[in-house]
Amino acid sequence: MNTHVKTLTPDLLHKMDAYWRAANYLSVGQIYLYDNPLLREPLKQSHVKPTLLGHWGTTPGQNFIYVHLNRVIKKYDLDMIYISGPGHGGPALVGNTYLEGTYSEVYPHITQDEAGLKKLFTQFSFPGGIPSHVSPECPGSIHEGGELGYSLSHAFGAAFDNPDLIVACVVGDGEAETGPLATAWHSNKFLNPITDGAVLPILHLNGYKIANPTVLARITYEELDQLFRGYGWKPYFVEGDEPEEMHQLMAAALEDAIVEIRRIQRQARDTHDATRPRWPMIVLNSPKGWTGPKVIDGLPNEGTFRAHQVPLHPDAAHPDHLKQLENWLRSYRPKELFDERGGLIPELAELAPQGARRMGANPHANGGLLLRDLIMPDFRNFAVNVPSPGSVLAADTHVLGEFLREVIALNQEQRNFRIFGPDETLSNRLNAVFEVTNRQWNARTEAHDEFLAADGRVMEMLSEHQCQGWLEGYLLTGRHGLFNSYEAFIHIIDSMFNQHAKWLKVTSELPWRREIASLNYLLASHVWQQAHNGFTHQDPGFIDHVTNKKAAIVRVYLPPDANCLLSVWDHCLRSRHYVNVVIAGKYQAPQWLTMEAAIAHCTQGIGVWPWAGSDRGAEPDVVMACCGDVPTLETLAAVSLLRHHLPDLNIRVINVVDLMKLVQETEHPHGLSDHDFDALFTQDKPIIFAFHGYPSLVHQLTYRRTNHANLHVHGYKEEGTITTTFDMTVLNALDRFHLALDVIKRLPQLGERGAKLKQVIQDKLVAHKHYIDQHGQDMPEIRNWTWRNPQ
Numbered sequence: 163m164n165t166h167v168k169t170l171t172p173d174l175l176h177k178m179d180a181y182w183r184a185a186n187y188l189s190v191g192q193i194y195l196y197d198n199p200l201l202r203e204p205l206k207q208s209h210v211k212p213t214l215l216g217h218w219g220t221t222p223g224q225n226f227i228y229v230h231l232n233r234v235i236k237k238y239d240l241d242m243i244y245i246s247g248p249g250h251g252g253p254a255l256v257g258n259t260y261l262e263g264t265y266s267e268v269y270p271h272i273t274q275d276e277a278g279l280k281k282l283f284t285q286f287s288f289p290g291g292i293p294s295h296v297s298p299e300c301p302g303s304i305h306e307g308g309e310l311g312y313s314l315s316h317a318f319g320a321a322f323d324n325p326d327l328i329v330a331c332v333v334g335d336g337e338a339e340t341g342p343l344a345t346a347w348h349s350n351k352f353l354n355p356i357t358d359g360a361v362l363p364i365l366h367l368n369g370y371k372i373a374n375p376t377v378l379a380r381i382t383y384e385e386l387d388q389l390f391r392g393y394g395w396k397p398y399f400v401e402g403d404e405p406e407e408m409h410q411l412m413a414a415a416l417e418d419a420i421v422e423i424r425r426i427q428r429q430a431r432d433t434h435d436a437t438r439p440r441w442p443m444i445v446l447n448s449p450k451g452w453t454g455p456k457v458i459d460g461l462p463n464e465g466t467f468r469a470h471q472v473p474l475h476p477d478a479a480h481p482d483h484l485k486q487l488e489n490w491l492r493s494y495r496p497k498e499l500f501d502e503r504g505g506l507i508p509e510l511a512e513l514a515p516q517g518a519r520r521m522g523a524n525p526h527a528n529g530g531l532l533l534r535d536l537i538m539p540d541f542r543n544f545a546v547n548v549p550s551p552g553s554v555l556a557a558d559t560h561v562l563g564e565f566l567r568e569v570i571a572l573n574q575e576q577r578n579f580r581i582f583g584p585d586e587t588l589s590n591r592l593n594a595v596f597e598v599t600n601r602q603w604n605a606r607t608e609a610h611d612e613f614l615a616a617d618g619r620v621m622e623m624l625s626e627h628q629c630q631g632w633l634e635g636y637l638l639t640g641r642h643g644l645f646n647s648y649e650a651f652i653h654i655i656d657s658m659f660n661q662h663a664k665w666l667k668v669t670s671e672l673p674w675r676r677e678i679a680s681l682n683y684l685l686a687s688h689v690w691q692q693a694h695n696g697f698t699h700q701d702p703g704f705i706d707h708v709t710n711k712k713a714a715i716v717r718v719y720l721p722p723d724a725n726c727l728l729s730v731w732d733h734c735l736r737s738r739h740y741v742n743v744v745i746a747g748k749y750q751a752p753q754w755l756t757m758e759a760a761i762a763h764c765t766q767g768i769g770v771w772p773w774a775g776s777d778r779g780a781e782p783d784v785v786m787a788c789c790g791d792v793p794t795l796e797t798l799a800a801v802s803l804l805r806h807h808l809p810d811l812n813i814r815v816i817n818v819v820d821l822m823k824l825v826q827e828t829e830h831p832h833g834l835s836d837h838d839f840d841a842l843f844t845q846d847k848p849i850i851f852a853f854h855g856y857p858s859l860v861h862q863l864t865y866r867r868t869n870h871a872n873l874h875v876h877g878y879k880e881e882g883t884i885t886t887t888f889d890m891t892v893l894n895a896l897d898r899f900h901l902a903l904d905v906i907k908r909l910p911q912l913g914e915r916g917a918k919l920k921q922v923i924q925d926k927l928v929a930h931k932h933y934i935d936q937h938g939q940d941m942p943e944i945r946n947w948t949w950r951n952p953q
Contacts, residue, residue, distance in 0.1 A: 168410055169410060169413035169414045169417055170409060170410055170413045174233075175406065175409055175410070177509060177510060177513055178229050178230070178233065178409060178513065179405055179406070179409060180498065180499060180510055181229045181232075181261070181510050181513050182222075182225055182226055182229050182405075183453075183494040183495065183499060184261060184494070184496075184499040184500070184506060184510060185225035185228065185229065185254065185257045185258055185261060186221075186222050186225055186453055186494055187491065187494040187496050187499065188253070188256075188257035188260060188261070188279075188282070188283075189218070189221045189222070189225060189253035189254055189257050190218070190253075190454075190490060190491055190494075191279070191282075191283045191491070192216065192252075192253045192256060192257065192282065192283050192286035192287075193214060193215075193216035193218060193253060193286065193287075193472060194210055194211060194214060194283075194472075194474075194476075194487060194491075195209060195210065195211070195280075195283040195284075196208075196209060196210060196211045196212075196283070196284055197209045197280060197284075199276060199279035199280045199282075199283050199504070200276055200279065200496055200500055200504055201488070201491060201492060201496060202276075204488065205484060205485075205487065205488035205491070206484075207476065207477075207484060210476050210484070210487070211284075211287075211288065213287075214287075214472045214475065215287035215294050215472070216250070216252070216253060216286065216287050216294045216471065216472055217250030217251070217252070217253075217294060217295075217470060217471050217472075218253075218451055218454060218469060218470070218471065218472065218473055219368065219370070219450040219451045219467075219469045219470040219471070220248040220250065220251050220254075220334060220366060220368065220450070221251060221253045221254045222254075222448075222451065222452040222453050222454070223366050223368055223446060223448045223452060224246060224248070224251045224254035224255070224332055224366070225254045225257065225258065226408070226412065226446075226448065226452070227330070227332060227364055227366075227412075227446065228244065228254065228255075228258040228521070229258075229513070230409075230412045230413060230416050231244065231330050231416070231521065232262070232513055232514055232515060232521075233413065233416075233513070234416050234417070234420050235515045235519055235521070236513075236515050236519075238420055238424070239519070240328055240420070240519070241326045241327050241328065241519070241524070241526075242327070242328045242329070242330055242519075242521060242524070243302065243304070243320065243327065243328075243329055243330070243521055243524045243526050243527045243639075244302060244330050244332070244521045245303075245304065245305045245313050245316055245317050245320075245329060245330070245331045245332065246296045246303070246305060246307065246313070246332050247305070247310075247312075247313030247314070247331060247332050247333045247334050247337045247343075247366075248307075248332065248333075248334030248336070248337060248366060250294050250295045250307050250471075251295070251296055251307060251332070252286070252292070252293060252294050252295045252296050252297065252300065252307060253286065253294075255296045255300050255302065255303060255522075256282070256286065256292070256300055258521075258522070259300065259301045259302055259520075259521075259522030260272065260282055261506055261511070261514065262514035262515070262520045262521075262522055262523075263511075263514070263520070264301045264302065264520050264522030264523045265282075265301060265522065266278065267523070268301050268674050272285075274504075274505045274506070275503045275504040275505055276503065276504030277504070278504070279500075279504050293307070294307075295307025295308055297668070298665050298668040298669045298672065298675065299668070299672065300522075301522040301523065301527070301528075301674075302520075302521045302522035302523070302524060302527045303527060304316060304320065304526075304527050304529070304635065304638040304639065306661050306664070306665055308661060309658070309661045310334075310336075310337050310340060311337055311340030311341070311342040311343045311627070312342055312343070312346075312627070312630075312631045312634070312658060312661075313331050313332070313333055313337065313343070313346075314331055314333060314343055314346035314347065314349065314361070314363060314631075315342060315346045315349065315627065315628050315630070315631020315632055315634075315635065316331075316631050316632075316634055316635035316638070317329040317331035317361045317363070317635060318346070318349040318352070318353065318361055318631075318632055318635060319631060319632040319633060319634060319635020319636040319637075319638075319639070320359075320526060320635040320636070320638065320639040321353065321358050321359035321360060321361050321635075322353075322358050322359075322580065322602075322621075322632070322635075322636055322641075323357065323358060323577040323578065323580075323636075323641065324358065324359040324526065324639065325356070325357055325358060325359055325427075326359060327359035327360075327526055327639075328359060328360045328361075328362055328420075328423065329359065329360070329361045329362065330362050330364060330521075331361055331362065331363050331364065332364050332366050333363055333364065333365050333366065334366050335365060335366060335367045335368060335369070335376040335377075335378045335379055336370075336371035336372075336376050338365065338376070338377075338378055339371075339376065339377055339378075341627065342625070342627035342628065342631065345623075345625045345627060345628050346627075346628060346631065347363075347390075347393040347394075347395070348393065348394075348623070348628075349361070349628070349632070350393070350394050350395065350438070350441055350604075351394065351438065351603070351604055351605040352602050352603065352604055352621065352623070353438075353441075353604060354436050354602065354604060354616045354617050355426050355427055355430035355431070355436055355438075355439060356427075356430045356431050356434065356436050356616070356617070357577070357617055360423045360426075360427065360441065361441070362419055362420075362423065362441075362442065362443065362444070363395070363443040363444070364443070364444045364445075364446055365378070365443065365444070365445045365446065366446055366448075367379055367445055367446060367447040367448075368447075368448055368449060368450040368452075369449070369450050369465065369466075370450050370466065370467040370469075370470060371467070371470070372467065372470050372471075373467050373470075374467065375467075379447075383399070386445065387399075390443060390445075394438070394440060394441075395440065395441060395442070395443045396422070396440045396441065396442045396443065397442075397443050397444070397445050398415040398418060398419060398442060398443070398444045398445070399415075399444075399445045399447065400412045400415050400444060400445065400446045400447065400448075401445075401446075401447035401448075402447075402448070403448060403449050403452065403465075405453075408448065412444075412446070415444050416444070418442065419442040419443075419444060422441075422442045423441070423442065426439045426441065436604060436616035436617065437604075438604040438605065449464050449465035449469075450464070450465055450466065450467070450469045450470065451463060451464045451465065451466075451468075451469020451470075451473060452464065452465075453493070453494075454469055454473055454490060455473055455474065455486060455490055458473055458474060458483075458486070459480075459482075474486055474487050474490070525640075526639045526640065527638075527639075528674070528675060528676055529637065529638045529639045529640035529641070529676070529678045530640065530675065530676020530677045530678050530738075531640065531676050532639070532640030533640040533641070533676070533677075533678060533679060533738075534576060534578060534640075535736070536569065536572075536573055536576075536578070536579055536642050536735055536736070537572040537573055537576070538569065538572070538732065538735065538736065539565065539568040539569065539572060541565055541728040541729065541731070541732040542728075542757050542761075544561060544564050544565045544568075544728055545725055545728065545756075545757035545760075546561060546723070546724045546725055546753050546757075548723075548725065548753045548754070548755060548756050551752075551754045551755070551773055551774070551949055551951075552752040552753070552754060552798070552948055552949030552950075553752075553753075553948070553949075554752075554753050555750040555751060555752060555753065556723075556724045556750065556751070556753050557591055557724075557747070557748055557749055557750050557751070558721070558723060558724040558727045558746045558747050558748065558751065558791065559590055559591040559592060559684070559686050559727070559746050559747070559748040560591040560592075560593065560594070560748070561724040561727065561728065562592065562684075562724070562727050562728065562731060562746065563591060563592035563593055563594035563595055564594045565728055565731065565732075566581065566592060566594070566595050566644075566731075567594040567595045567597055567598050569735065570595055570598050570599050570619045571598045573642075574598075574599075574619075578640075578641040578642055579619065579641065579642045579643060580619050580620070580621055580633075580636060580641070580643045581595060581619060581620045581621070581643065581644055581646065582620075582621045582622075582629040582630075582632055582633045582636075582643055582644070582645045582646075583620075583621075583622055583629055583645060583646040583647055584622065584623065584624050584625060584626050584629055584647060584651070585622045585623070585624050586622075586646060586647060586648055586686075586687070587601075587620055587622060587646060589648075589687060589748075590646050590647075590648075590684070590686035590687055590748055591686070591748040592646060595619070595620060596612075596613045596620070598619075599618050599619035599620060600613045600614060600615035600617075600618035600619075600620065601613050601614055601615070601618045601620045601621070601622050602615065602616065602617060602618035602619075602620065602621055603615065603616070603618070604616050621633075626647060626651060626652065626654040626655045627654065627655060627658065629645060629647075630645060630655040630658045630659075631658065633645050633681070634658070634662055634681070637678050637679050637680075637681060638665075638678060640678065640679075641679065642679040642735065643679075643682070644682040644683070644684055644734075644735075645681075645682065645683050645684070646683075646684040646685075646686060647683070647684070647685060647686075648685075648686070648687040648688075648692075648699065649685040649686070649687060649688040649689060649701070649702060649704065649745065650687075650689065650692065650698070650699045650700060650701040651699075652683065652685055652704045653701065653703065653704055653707075656704070656707055659681075659707070659708070659741065660711075662681055662741065663708075663711040663712065663715050663716065663741050664711075666678075666681075666715045666739055666740070666741070667711075667712045667714070667715055669739075670714065670715075670739060677738040677739040678738065678739060679737075679738060680734060680735075680737045680738060680739065680740040680741065680742050681740070681741045681742070682731075682734045682735065682742045682744070683741070683742065683743045683744065684731075684744050684746065685704065685743065685744065685745045685746075686745075686746055686747065686748045687699070687748060688702065688745055688746075688747065688854070689701060689702040689854070689855075689878055689882075689890075690747075690790075690791075690792035690854070690887070690890055690891065690896075691747055691748065691749055691792075691887065692882075692890075694884060695884070696882065696883055696884040697882040697883055697884075700878070700882035700890075701878075702745075702854055702855035702856065702877075702878050703855065703856060704743065705718050705743060705745070705821065705854075705855050705859065706855065706856060706858075706859050708741065708743050709821070709822075709859065709862075709863065711741070713822070713825070713829055713830040713831065714831065715739070715740060715741055716740070716741050716743070716822075717734075717737075717740050717741065717742045717743070717820070717822060717832070718742075718743045718745075718820070718821040718822060719734075719742065719743070719744045719745070719819055719820055719821070720744075720745050720746075720789050720790040720791070720818070720819060720821060720854050721744070721746060721764065721791070721819055722754055722755075722788070722790070722791050722794040722817055722819070723751070723752070723753045723754045723755060723760070723791065723794075724753055725753065725755055725756065725757045725759075725760035726755060726760045726763060726764050726819055727744070727746050728757075728760070729757075729760050729761050729764040729765075730744055730764055730819065731744065733764070745790065745854060746791065747791045747792065751791060751795065752795060752948065752949060754771075754794070754798075754949075763817070763819060764819050764820075767818070767819050767820030767822075767823045767832060768816065768817070768818045768819065768820060768823040768824075768834070768842065769816065769817060769842075770814060770815065770816055770842065771815045771816070771817055772815075773951065774798055774801055774815040774949075774951075775801070775812075775813045775814045775815040776805055776809075776811065776812055776813045776952075777812040777813060777814045778812075780812060781812070781844070781847070782812045782813060782814035782844065782847055783811055783812045783813065783847065783909060784811070784812075784813055784814070784847060784848050784849075784850065784905050784908065784909060785813075785814045785816060785842075785843055785844060785847055785848070785849045785850070786800065786801055786813055786814070786815050786816070786849075786850050786852075786901070786905070787815075787816040787817070787818065787843070787849060787850070787851040787852070788815075788816070788817055788818070788851070788852045788853075789817070789818035789819075789821060789851070789852070789853050789854055789860075790852075790853065790854025790855075791854075792854070792891065792896070793852035793853055793854055793876075793877075793896060794817060794852075796852055796891055796896055796897055796898045796901060797815065797852045797898075797901060798815070798949055799898035799947055799949075800852075800898040800899075800901035800902045800905070801813055801815055802949060802950065802952060803898060803899075803902050803923075804902055804905060804919075805952035806952050807915075807919045807922070808912065808915060808916075808919065809952065811909075811912075814844075816842055816843070820832055821863070822863075824839075824860065824863040824864050825863050825864075826839075826866060826867075836867065836868060839867055839868075840867075840868050840869065843867070843869055843873075844869060845868050845869050846869060846872065847869070847872065848872050848874065848905070848908035848909065849869065849872055849873045849874065850874055850876070850901055850904050850905055850908070851873060851874065851875045851876065852876050852877070852896055852901055853875050853876065853877035854877065854878075855877055855878055856877055856878055856879075857875035857876065857877040857878075857879070858875075859877075860873070860875045860877070861873065861875060872908075874904055874908065876894070876895050876896045876900065876901060876904070877894065877896060878894050878896070879893075879894045879895065881893040881894050882894075885934070886934050886938075886939060886940045887940065888930070888940040888944045889930070889934055889940070892927065892930065892931075899923045899926055899927050899930075902919070902923055903920060903923055903924075906919060906920050929941070930944070
């Protein structure tokens, strides 16, 4: 960077500094002012909000960045969005989108005058208003301010398959200490300069978190430079606190970075050479709370941790703070910035880009505007032929992989679908997708590598955070995708799921936000298929976490076989604005339903399987319900055992695909009415429910049902080890023998017949334990069991 050449003319420098002052003024006003927005009269206590909430420290730096990005957008006609990574930069983004006019277009009552300024200020961190961080309510945002650590992953997700987009991503130096952010610097090894856009990281190095210094601010320049060069970046440093010098330095750094990005892309696209370049980034080292009060109550403020939140507290306990606040606000010279009506003066307003080039109005930040439907194959073409229930075996996710292969193939030209996952796409048996695509990879390759290319539809890195962040950024900018993971390790992104679900909930209530494609999870290698990996890989609790979210947003599906899995995924990939969680097995397992029957069953989400039961439409003696592939298998094996030994027992078999069917219709859109639930489960008969996950979840979902007292749930009880597949079910009492024993226990009228069968079953459990201890595998009658309809 040539620091001797002045990029900005004196006139432009003066205007940009004034625009920055206007943004800073609006930011302070949002934190503090309830009235007198332009200081037309001396500031009074009544003009100040009674409760002060917000964060000042990061805000002036982000305002500084925004005005400089506006300049290069206009000069180079850039398609650019802004991601604010620091936790609470809300005043900056709200203020800047107001100055550029976007905010008033989205919210017409926030007018470009004094009355509009009063409303803008009052609503901030105020009951019925807007949050203090960058939130869904803020135009131009795809990243929630509370999502500390994920900004850079979101930025790369937005850039994938968006060749003309530049994502300016402001990374807070506190945020940079999180594991996900530290990992996300490696995203540059996955970016294709031919087909993808660019990410311009701007590390906002202002020295402090809430109360502590940041690590990156306390290492030497040389170490910081080496760190980012080691990550594969080319850093440009902008450092200081004198505004005029900093404006020139920042303008020069941005100029160099944009020219470098364009050179990289032009060279790659002209030569069709996707060799990984060294992308530019900027390190902005400016004081925390820049331009704010230097000293408060005798203690340093600007440039310290004390500037992090609300520096001044104009109240009875701090009599000097009111005047200090007024001096602070007047230091921005608002009379020079706003006209008599209260609007930004024209010569400053013209600094902002126009139309969709404004970062607040860029359609990529309202991804539903750009969303196109996937071209979908007919999932029926991938059906497993099932002549009769249980007569054939198939690996459910392997079949799904063939369907997803065609989804990828049909949408290659649209470039709007990707699969994300932490190195588990093959392990989860989605092998077929690699017949039509590769893993995108732009680091070094070797001759023995498989499925690696600069351009691919599968994104894999051994970081669940990174994969989730990439996918979220991809979806939020108008594309489609899915995340496949081992069930036990999806918990790593619990908080990321939280934030995305909250984003969907809030944006669904904003008419100007358009619906985006659903966030789709495929959880395979699940709890009942982790016998060889042991206890660490055995945890089905993610669905408990999911079901706590807003009912309008979450969906949970546990298809019992491959045809049901195909039907469910066809629905999920067509859906909008949901979080869909689908749990499926990857090993060979019995297939129960024809495709026609599977479609009907999945459409209902829950239903009686008359071919498996013996009630023949009459009132049953017992209801045996199942949810999940292994629970379904064990339930049917238990039914077969009971019907063989107790042929006059009336058993009703119910299978649940859509978990939320268990909830009352008043609590979830998919829920059953009490009448329909009772028609299925009866009002007074024992229910033996075999469930994929923790038993408490079924009780939680059904606790208000009429027959809840007779509901007895078998599921995962936190018992696991390295053992056989069937023994995992035995350890947790989910196996066919324990299910049958529970039926006998709940039906004392079986008398001696029940007692004899109980002894037979107990002997089988003893034999099972001896057999696996000696042979290391399950008994032949378990391994070779097939469904035969008892006569």
